[in-house]
Amino acid sequence: MKFIxxxxxxxxxxxxxxxxxxxxxxxxxxxxxxxxxxxxxxYFHVPMWIAMFTVFTISVIxxxxxxxxxxxxxxxxxxxxxxxxxxxxxxxxxxxxxxxDYAWGEYWSNDPKQNSAAIAFxxxxxxxVLRNAIDEEQKRAKISAIYNxxxxxxxxxxxxxxxxxxxxLHPGNGGNPAFGKLDMDNRMRMVLYPAFIGWSLFxxxxxxxxxxxxxxxxxxxxxx
Amino acid sequence: xxxxxxxLSLLKKEILLEWRSKYAFNGVLLYVVxxxxxxxxSFNLNGGFTGxxxxxxxxxxxxxxxxxxxSVNAIAKSFMQESKNxxxxxxxxxxxxxxxxxxxxxxxxxxxxLSILAILIYALFFxxxxxxxxIYFAAVIMxxxxxxxxxxxxxxxxxxxxxxxxxxxxxxxxxxxxVILILIRFSKNAMxxxxxxxxxGHIGVLFAINAIVIAxxxxxxxxxxxx
Numbered sequence: 001m002k003f004i005x006x007x008x009x010x011x012x013x014x015x016x017x018x019x020x021x022x023x024x025x026x027x028x029x030x031x032x033x034x035x036x037x038x039x040x041x042x043y044f045h046v047p048m049w050i051a052m053f054t055v056f057t058i059s060v061i062x063x064x065x066x067x068x069x070x071x072x073x074x075x076x077x078x079x080x081x082x083x084x085x086x087x088x089x090x091x092x093x094x095x096x097x098x099x100x101d102y103a104w105g106e107y108w109s110n111d112p113k114q115n116s117a118a119i120a121f122x123x124x125x126x127x128x129v130l131r132n133a134i135d136e137e138q139k140r141a142k143i144s145a146i147y148n149x150x151x152x153x154x155x156x157x158x159x160x161x162x163x164x165x166x167x168x169l170h171p172g173n174g175g176n177p178a179f180g181k182l183d184m185d186n187r188m189r190m191v192l193y194p195a196f197i198g199w200s201l202f203x204x205x206x207x208x209x210x211x212x213x214x215x216x217x218x219x220x221x222x223x224x
Numbered sequence: 225x226x227x228x229x230x231x232l233s234l235l236k237k238e239i240l241l242e243w244r245s246k247y248a249f250n251g252v253l254l255y256v257v258x259x260x261x262x263x264x265x266s267f268n269l270n271g272g273f274t275g276x277x278x279x280x281x282x283x284x285x286x287x288x289x290x291x292x293x294x295s296v297n298a299i300a301k302s303f304m305q306e307s308k309n310x311x312x313x314x315x316x317x318x319x320x321x322x323x324x325x326x327x328x329x330x331x332x333x334x335x336x337x338l339s340i341l342a343i344l345i346y347a348l349f350f351x352x353x354x355x356x357x358x359i360y361f362a363a364v365i366m367x368x369x370x371x372x373x374x375x376x377x378x379x380x381x382x383x384x385x386x387x388x389x390x391x392x393x394x395x396x397x398x399x400x401x402x403v404i405l406i407l408i409r410f411s412k413n414a415m416x417x418x419x420x421x422x423x424x425g426h427i428g429v430l431f432a433i434n435a436i437v438i439a440x441x442x443x444x445x446x447x448x449x450x451x
Contacts, residue, residue: 067444067447116402119398119401119402120398122394122397122398122401123398123399125394126394126395126398129391129394130381130385130391130395133385133386133391134385134386139384142447142448143381143384143385143448145447146381146444146447146448147381147395149440149444150377150378150381150399150440150444151398151399153436153440154398154399154402157402157433157436158401158402161429162402162405162406162429165425165429
């Protein structure tokens with residue numbers, strides 16, 4: 001938990017994101033049929049999802065920790081990570097939909113990966129609704145932690161496994177070549193991989209800020 | 225060994241209770257029959273439905289949707305009908321794993337029986353066009369097993385969170401969608417009479433999901449029951 005209060009990784013997040021913004025717009029990209037310059041959206045669309053996975057993973061880790069420890073702080077961090085994950089989910093969906101409009105001709109084209117992502121969204125909305133349904137704090141923390149742990153593998157199956165079994169417009173699915181093999185070169189990797197790290201750290205930063213606000217509220221409400 | 229014995233005796237008790245009252249079984253059976261009948265009447269209001277081009281697709285999808293709602297209703301009861309005191313008694317004589325395992329196995333048995341009856345009733349009303357009945361039957365059994373394992377755990381969570389039907393539905397539907405997507409694809413292959421080897425992947429994923437869900441239930445349920 002000490003890690004939350006250190007500042008070096010927050011500077012690092014800002015530095016990496018600034019680098020990916022500059023390099024993403026200025027460096028050269030491969031010229032591809034249909035995609036053309038929109039391929040630069042890879043630097044924003046994919047990192048949103050990676051950031052979402054990162055905060056959801058942190059959320060599950062702290063849910064597991066909560067079940068072991070019963071420490072209220074772990075629950076607060078888990079729920080704030082889930083909140084931020086849902087936010088990055090929406091960003092990933094929007095960046096994807098705008099790109100889909102240019103590349104595939106429609107905002108929503110019944111693509112398996114899009115549909116799976118929408119279902120995963122319902123899963124996490126259900127988690128947030130479940131939290132609202134229970135009044136008692138410890139009971140809420142425990143039951144929602146259990147649902148969170150239960151939902152996480154289903155989310156992984158939905159987004160990572162199922163779309164790969166059918167035809168999808170997304171690269172790397174349903175026999176389509178993965179992005180890396182065909183349309184990406186090393187210039188893009190120089191930007192994309194740092195962007196994964198940068199946005200993940202950024203998402204974690206937002207989550208910790210929200211967590212700290214929650215913690216202040218929690219400490220104020222508690223009776224010493 | 226202890227777990228095996230406890231599970232077995234709890235399972236016996238579940239079956240005995242159900243045998244005496246036959247409430248869940250008859251209730252869900254009636255639910256399925258009335259739903260099928262409503263669908264039958266509604267779809268046949270306008271003539272020429274059975275011969276239309278989308279009929280096989282509809283036949284398959286409608287069956288799974290009826291099964292989905294029937295099993296949510298059947299399994300939501302599994303923890304609701306237990307009073308708090310009785311649950312406390314179980315936990316004092318058996319391990320929590322035995323409780324969830326016995327409930328899951330009981331629900332698997334109940335749902336398998338119900339879905340066999342349901343497919344018979346459904347096929348009676350809606351003229352069937354299944355090409356490979358054996359594989360379709362396998363899909364129905366796999367489906368009822370998967371529904372049972374997932375819904376048992378969700379109903380345990382929902383019953384702890386105030387026991388309302390809305391919560392059961394919103395918690396379980398996102399979890400069950402991947403299962404039902406695979407089932408619909410799997411059973412559509414059976415309807416079209418496609419080569420059986422095409423379905424190995426679907427069966428594998430269904431088994432994997434079931435294994436994950438059962439493992440997660442066994443690990444998580446001991447935390448859930450304690451208040």
